[in-house]
Amino acid sequence: MPKGVFIQNPASIYDDEEGAHYHYPKSYHSRVLDRVGDWVILYESGKGGGSNPLTYYAVAEIAGTRPDPKTEGKFYADYVPGSYLDFAHRVPLRRKDGCYHSSLVQKSPGRPNGIVRNAVQPIREEDFWEILRLGTRADAALMLPRQDKLDDPLLEVEDSQTPFEGPRKRERVETYLNRAARDRTFRARVIGAYGGRCALTGLGFVNGGGRAEVQAAHIRPVECGGPDAVVNGLALSGTVHWMFDRGLLALSDDGEILTSRKINDVDSLDRLLFADRKMRFPEKLQDRPHATFLRWHREEVFEK
Template structure:
């Protein structure tokens, strides 16, 4: 197995969806086959934007692209995709992070490997990028972000450095990383009420909801997330609300939710409030899964939040 860097543009003409599939030509087939079962880092090329290295994922298998001669699809292992908490720049102090892109004197190479859409990545380069993008103490950072007094409670999380791969697979760490990216993408505003509320200590009163749950092969991509208030998160998970096939009209199970509750909780226009970046908008496939598998189908137990 080997690790890779995969170039990806948000407006790619290919069938790329970083948390699901990567579309590539035959010239890269050998390298991608070597990476099956191993991790990759996604990279935004210079002409596409400023992000540099922005996410990690694991390749599950490679298949020929149906109906297209000479192209292949790398299928991403469900649940492996994770955006980097901090996007990692292409150069640090003028030096590339990848050995293959560096001249003997440490300066960046030009042409050649720099232009490859798929690049092999040594383990040490992979670990360095992940450490920069997903800090070991991310959970502690989040715990004390709005409550400095909580530093003592979070101290245990910083006693030792967790191995890089443990960060990528441990659910509590991934939950923190997902929550931070989703809330940031929505500017800490509830997608359905449009409200941007903070408590007295400045803590955002908005949560990050998976549209398709992880246990049902949902990913930790921002495109599989919605920033929602606590009450609307509860309603969304229980199928009382969803999103229509136009990807913006809010659906309500009106036989279960009183009209005055709808009026109080949802935006007046009944539409989702979306992130500024189109690449962060909820994916229609994820919304369709929720609409078809959750909306109107889950029995609620106990009192509703508005009772």
């Protein structure tokens, strides 16, 4: 079962859903079937709009396919729950030397072949792993959890100067993307999208080690089926994160901050939140919280 690349654009006419499924026409069905049970990298080509064209931006494992019940000749490829992960760093189509990260799309140095236009592409194992490593590489000043221990072993993951050597003994993707690695990558992606500031208060403290004190919160927790996607994340200060997780705060689809009747210190909360009771969205439209996750939180967590 070979690994692959799926092209997915923000303005696509297809019913793609970040963290859940990929929508495609029948012409690509056999290629997608070949990738069931293995991993794919998502790529933004820029066709139809998008602010980050020609970049690889996420990874997911394919669980299976199913026909689109509403449109004949189209299908869905479902991701294995919990497998989807937004990259902390988007990886450009080309390397600095002008060659392509996916060697299969390179006709000659600096020139692509026809594969680059296909919505579903194969990718060599070694190229997949290089893109995955670059997309999830650590940024010690941003990705690590809030702590002051200078001897923290996670600091050792900062290895941007180390040449890529490929997976050791065919390391499994699931092992490479363990929970700690996912949390660091998710944190970097979310904190970066919000500019290091809390979406509900504007606080943007940085501690003595140069790390942002704001936390990356899942709107729908991973244990409840939420993906490690920026559209399922919020940058929140510690107190606000605690209140959000316990249902004392929620958000409407348009960003209005909703407060629970169970809050017993409304005056202090008023001084903490933005005066207009509106969250501050990320600059990029595609990074904003998805209504599906906000609705789930209101229905399943929020204490009205």
